[in-house]
Amino acid sequence: MSPRFAPFVGRVAHDGTDPWALHWEARQAAAAGRDVIVLSVGDPDLDTPEPVVKAAVESLRAGDTHYTESAGRPALRAAIAARHAARTGQAVSAENVIVLSGTQNGLFVASLCLAGPGEEVIALDPMYATYPATIRASGAALVRVGMPAAHGFHADLEALEAAITPRTRAIFVATPNNPSGVILDAAEVEALAAIARRHDLWIVSDEVYAGLAEGGRVPSLGACAPDHVVTVASLSKTHAMTGWRAGWIVGPTSFIQHADNVAACMLYGLPGFVQQAALKALEIADESEATVREYCRVRRQLFFDALQGVPGIRPCWPDAGMFMLIDVRGSGISPDAFVHGLFKAEGVSLLDGAVFGRETEGFVRACFAAEEAPLRDAAARIRRYCESLAPAR
Numbered sequence: 001m002s003p004r005f006a007p008f009v010g011r012v013a014h015d016g017t018d019p020w021a022l023h024w025e026a027r028q029a030a031a032a033g034r035d036v037i038v039l040s041v042g043d044p045d046l047d048t049p050e051p052v053v054k055a056a057v058e059s060l061r062a063g064d065t066h067y068t069e070s071a072g073r074p075a076l077r078a079a080i081a082a083r084h085a086a087r088t089g090q091a092v093s094a095e096n097v098i099v100l101s102g103t104q105n106g107l108f109v110a111s112l113c114l115a116g117p118g119e120e121v122i123a124l125d126p127m128y129a130t131y132p133a134t135i136r137a138s139g140a141a142l143v144r145v146g147m148p149a150a151h152g153f154h155a156d157l158e159a160l161e162a163a164i165t166p167r168t169r170a171i172f173v174a175t176p177n178n179p180s181g182v183i184l185d186a187a188e189v190e191a192l193a194a195i196a197r198r199h200d201l202w203i204v205s206d207e208v209y210a211g212l213a214e215g216g217r218v219p220s221l222g223a224c225a226p227d228h229v230v231t232v233a234s235l236s237k238t239h240a241m242t243g244w245r246a247g248w249i250v251g252p253t254s255f256i257q258h259a260d261n262v263a264a265c266m267l268y269g270l271p272g273f274v275q276q277a278a279l280k281a282l283e284i285a286d287e288s289e290a291t292v293r294e295y296c297r298v299r300r301q302l303f304f305d306a307l308q309g310v311p312g313i314r315p316c317w318p319d320a321g322m323f324m325l326i327d328v329r330g331s332g333i334s335p336d337a338f339v340h341g342l343f344k345a346e347g348v349s350l351l352d353g354a355v356f357g358r359e360t361e362g363f364v365r366a367c368f369a370a371e372e373a374p375l376r377d378a379a380a381r382i383r384r385y386c387e388s389l390a391p392a393r
């Protein structure tokens, strides 16, 4: 006999197999010196900008190793507000911002603050792999609304409105989306904001990739419905800072107060030296975002071109971000068999699209934010693998 765990652990457990298992196997193989190319995670092959590292080191050396304000340092909150306002046109100030440990932490805090047991949260499918557990953590039920491949992975807003019930509290969206790279256009953003206002719902807008869209911006839900939208983002992708865990939420002050109460009993402040690094990153944001954006733009084209004419598969052009979905329904094997077979035969790791929901069944996802030579090599290996599958078709 052993004491029981809380119902919570069941809500955050993944159903069946660990979606990241192949990715971690590939990472381990790479660390052991095996000839593998890891395209299974959204972590740009770029170093954090030097001035950012310097700011962190200087801050550490100056003894910045004590507790910090749980909502984040006022100067950083103000800098995030200014950046958000410039990017979206939404008028916000430091009081509209809480600093958290990455977008993921922000999504989790938002989930806990906005819904609970007996309530429902809608998420547009495909969705980032952590969303189901993040949403269910609150006790709310996840309701999926499809963005079908046949509609170019765009939202079916009529289906979304039809899925709203008296129990619905919030809608989770990501723009640009992971895995599809689709950006919600201005009309979709207007319509979604109108739905939120009509049904008095929250929207959690995950904009972690927004800085990678053309011009560094996407049509903003927050600007359209400031009282209904919380925007979550971080420095992870746009500044090549995934390991720093520097993220935030921008939202109405009433929301920020609740989020701060959660942060106070969960995180109690991001390390001061990470916050000083984040402040520097925001100071040089135009330049560093442009670097990552250009890096991704060039590789999107390179990878897309290199996969043309590969038998049995079809790459899907993303609006922005660092991911490409590849339709493998013509390969003759399941996406799960495809990713495992590809890794075994050629040492290239991709993710099965099913990790991201029902609408991406039949697809696999590749991250193309890698150096050009390995990316070309990966495409050549995918081609060779697909040619070897010819008898399966």
Ligand SMILES: Cc1ncc(COP(=O)(O)O)c(C=O)c1O
Residues within 6 Å of the ligand: 042, 101, 102, 103, 104, 105, 128, 174, 177, 178, 206, 208, 233, 234, 235, 236, 237, 242, 247
């Ligand atoms: C859509 C989306 N949201 C959130 C995250 C998590 O980002 P962060 O490193 O800021 O926690 C990711 C990471 O891949 C993502 O793709």
